[in-house]
Amino acid sequence: MATFSFIGTGNMGGALARAAVRRLPPAEVLLSNRTQSKAEALARELGCAAGSVAQAAAEGRFIFLGVKPQVMPGLLAELAPMLAARQDRFVLVTMAAGLTMARISGMAGVDCPVIRIMPNTPCAVGEGVILYDANPLVTREELDRFTAGMAGAGVLDRLEERLIDAGSAVAGCGPAFVCQFLEALADGGVACGLPRAKAMLYAAQMVKGTAALQQATGQHPGVLKDAVCSPGGSTIAGVRTLEERGFRGGVMDAVLAAEKRNRELGK
Ligand SMILES: NC(=O)c1ccc[n+]([C@@H]2O[C@H](COP(=O)([O-])OP(=O)(O)OC[C@H]3O[C@@H](n4cnc5c(N)ncnc54)[C@H](OP(=O)(O)O)[C@@H]3O)[C@@H](O)[C@H]2O)c1
Numbered sequence: 001m002a003t004f005s006f007i008g009t010g011n012m013g014g015a016l017a018r019a020a021v022r023r024l025p026p027a028e029v030l031l032s033n034r035t036q037s038k039a040e041a042l043a044r045e046l047g048c049a050a051g052s053v054a055q056a057a058a059e060g061r062f063i064f065l066g067v068k069p070q071v072m073p074g075l076l077a078e079l080a081p082m083l084a085a086r087q088d089r090f091v092l093v094t095m096a097a098g099l100t101m102a103r104i105s106g107m108a109g110v111d112c113p114v115i116r117i118m119p120n121t122p123c124a125v126g127e128g129v130i131l132y133d134a135n136p137l138v139t140r141e142e143l144d145r146f147t148a149g150m151a152g153a154g155v156l157d158r159l160e161e162r163l164i165d166a167g168s169a170v171a172g173c174g175p176a177f178v179c180q181f182l183e184a185l186a187d188g189g190v191a192c193g194l195p196r197a198k199a200m201l202y203a204a205q206m207v208k209g210t211a212a213l214q215q216a217t218g219q220h221p222g223v224l225k226d227a228v229c230s231p232g233g234s235t236i237a238g239v240r241t242l243e244e245r246g247f248r249g250g251v252m253d254a255v256l257a258a259e260k261r262n263r264e265l266g267k
Contacts, residue, residue: 002056003024003029003062004020004060004149005031005060006030006031006039006056007053007079008033008034008066009031009039011121012123015128017042018123019124022152023151027048029048029049030050030051031046032055033053034053036050057082057083060090061145062146063091063092064093072104076107076108076109079108080107084110091114091146093114094116097262098264100266101114101116105135113137114138115135115138115146116164117130118131118164118171120174121175126152129171130154131158131164131167165262169256178207182203182204187199189203210224
């Protein structure tokens with residue numbers, strides 16, 4: 001029997017399946033997807049099994065729902081009879097932006113254990129963040145099995161559900177914001193005459209290293225920024241340009257807009 005089954009192996013479901021096989025024997029992971037060839041291709045790559053959506057719903061101890069929020073009502077209406085027929089325990093794991101655990105169990109038509117997660121795409125390479133919360137029906141043992149199975153994704157952090165939309169705006173949407181920054185850094189480098197591949201390498205390694213430095217030292221980012229800015233130097237000239245263009249306010253507004261949209265999606 002599959003310990004973790006996945007319904008939907010797109011960007012996020014696929015990233016989490018990759019994380020799952022880092023900790024679980026591949027025999028305990030089952031993949032399914034609307035376009036089945038997609039689940040089959042990933043299963044071949046990961047050495048785990050692919051099956052039908054019905055099989056994933058009937059066999060998973062933890063059933064990961066990896067579909068878009070707007071697809072969820074239709075999917076769960078389809079799964080409801082299969083879930084109701086199950087005699088054994090199972091946990092629904094939802095990653096859908098904006099949808100509460102109460103709405104998920106309401107759509108599934110069963111009062112069942114639900115874990116809500118907010119993962120991000122770096123989970124695919126073990127450097128992600130998974131924010132999670134669980135409804136009261138999830139046991140301590142189930143939560144431990146879930147976190148152990150997902151540990152290969154990166155950092156797992158429990159966050160009460162009322163804050164998940166906010167956490168998601170930073171950790172879930174953030175990779176897109178960082179990629180915009182990376183692209184812009186590399187474009188700037190190319191504009192200065194660097195070959196594209198070198199500009200991209202320098203930008204990506206610099207972002208990764210700066211985040212690692214902040215985490216290793218625990219220092220405030222402002223202190224780390226000050227350490228790079230020599231008086232009258234080149235870095236402070238760039239910092240001033242970013243300030244003039246409203247860089248930090250723009251980033252804060254992006255997080256607020258994403259959080260607002262998360263809440264709208266949940267209505
Ligand atoms: N992307 C992110 O960074 C991110 C971050 C946090 C949370 N999330 C959440 O993760 C979920 C998935 O997002 P995504 O970005 O991974 O989307 P995606 O790449 O479009 O993947 C969705 C997958 O669901 C499959 N699917 C659709 N309807 C289905 C059905 N009825 N039965 C089985 N599979 C079905 C699709 O199959 P086809 O191949 O047939 O299209 C597709 O592979 C969303 O709820 C989103 O809110 C995403």
